[in-house]
Amino acid sequence: MISRLKKLLRWPVVVLLSLMLLSLGNDALRLNPAQQAGAPFMYDLFQWEAANFLDKWVYRLSRFLPWNSLSQEEKLNRVEEYFRLGEDVRRLEADLYEATAKDSDDASLARMTIESELEEIKGRRKSLRNDVEEVIEATISTVVAEEDIGTLWKLIFPPVDMRLTDPPKLLVTSPRDRIDRTHDVLLSPNIVVEEREDIERKLLEDSNLSALVINIGGIATYPASIPSTQPLQWTLELAAHEWLHHYFFFHPLGQNMFTSVDMQILNETVADIAGREIGDRAFEMLENSIESIGLRGDMPQPMREMDGAVPEQARAEPFDFNHEMSKTRLRVDVLLSEGMVDEAEAYMEERRRLFVDNGFNIRKLNQAFFAFNGTYADSPASVSPVGEQLRRFRRLMPDLETFVKTIGRVSSYEKFLDKLEALEAEPKTSNP
DSSP states (O other): OHHHHHHHHHHHHHHHHHHHHHGGGGGGGSOOHHHHHHGGGBOOHHHHHHHHHHHHHHHHHHTTSGGGOOOHHHHHHHHHHHHHHHHHHHHHHHHHHHHHTOOSHHHHHHHHHHHHHHHHHHHHHHHHHHHHHHHHHHHHHHHHHHTTOSEETTEESSOOOEEEEOOOEEEEEEETTSOOOOEEEEEOTTOOHHHHHHHHHHHHHHHOEEEEEEOOSOBOOSSEEEESSSOHHHHHHHHHHHHHHHHHTTSHHHHTGGGOHHHHHHHHHHHHHHHHHHHHHHHHHHHTTOOOTTSOOOOOHHHHTOTTOOBSSOOSSOOOHHHHHHHHHHHHHHHHHTTOHHHHHHHHHHHHHHHHHTTBOOSOOSHHHHHHHTTSTTSTTOOOSHHHHHHHHHHTSSSHHHHHHHHHTOOSHHHHHHHHHHHHHSOOOOOO
C-alpha cells in the first residue's frame, strides 16, 4: 500500500517539475538567427511533454490493476527482449544503409525486406517500452536511495522518470572567428541530412555563423528523453546523467548552470562522473538477473556527444582518436587567435578527412562542433580544465553521496575552485 501511495504522490511532483523545466525555454520568444533558420523544423517540446505524461501515467496506473500487473521475472524478461531486439535494429539499420548505397533491382528488394523487418521489430519494442522504463527507473532509484541522494521523506525527489525515444536534434552555432557556443535550438528528430546541411549553409551565408545540427545523447526534459537504440549499460548511465540534471535543478549548481560557460561545463561534467557511477551500479544489479546480448555497452565518454564519431570498424593500425582530436582543437585555437579563420576552417576539413579515413564518420568539423563538445570537459574536443579539477574533487570525497551533495551547493565556478583549493590544503590524515 505504501509503495503504491509513493507512486501516486509522484504525479503532482512530476507536474511541478515539468512546468519549471519548460519555463527554461522562454528565451525562444526572441528569434535569433539560429531559431529563424531552424523554424520549419522546430521541436515542439510542450507537445512532447503533454503526450508523454499522458501515455506514461495512464500506463503506470493501469499496472495497479491486479489482473494487469507483472511479476519481477516477467519485467526482467521484457528488459532482456527489448535490448536484444535493439541489437537487431542496429544490425538491420547497418544493412539498410549498405543496401541504400547500391543501385540495383536486388538492392531495392533487399531494402523493402529490411524495412519491413525493421518496422515489425520496432513495433514489438514499442509494446515493451513502458515496462522496460519502469525497471530502469526503479533500479536507478534503488541506487540513489542507497546513496541517500535526493531522498525526501523516504521518497526520491525528483522522481526518476525517463522515456526511451528518438531525442530531438540540436542546432548549435558559434562565431567563425572564435569557438563560442552562442545559440542552441532543438529540432525534429526526423530531420534528414540534406535539411541539416541547408540550415547550416543558410546560417553561414546569411549570418556568417558556424553551425552544426547534431545528434545528442539525451535531454533533461521530464521525463528525460533517452535514445532507444543503445545497450542497457549505456542507457542506465545516460538516464542517471539526466536525472542528476533534474536533481541539481533544485540546488545552486543547477540553478546557476547558464550563468557562465564554466558553470555549464561544471554541471555537465558532474552529471557525467556521478551518472556513470550510478548507472554502472544499476547495471550490476540488473546484470545478475539478465544474460543477453545488447546489454553491455559503456560508450567511452569522449565519444558520447561526437556527432557521427563512431568507428565503422577496427583497423590494423592504431589510431588514437582522443589524441588526434585534442591536437586538432589546440591547433584550431591557435589559428583563430591569430585571425586566420579561412586557414582554421581548411585545417578542420583536412582533419575531418583524416578521422573519416580512420573509421570515424564525422560529417562536419567546424567551430560549432568544438563549441558544443567543449561543454563536456572529458571530451577531447574540450580545452577546459574542469574535468581534471572535478576528478581531483571526487577523489577527495569519501563517497558518492558526499560528492553530489557538496558539489550541488556550489553556485559559481569561482566558489568551486575555492572549495577545491580548501580541500586540497587540508592536512591528510592516515588511518591508524
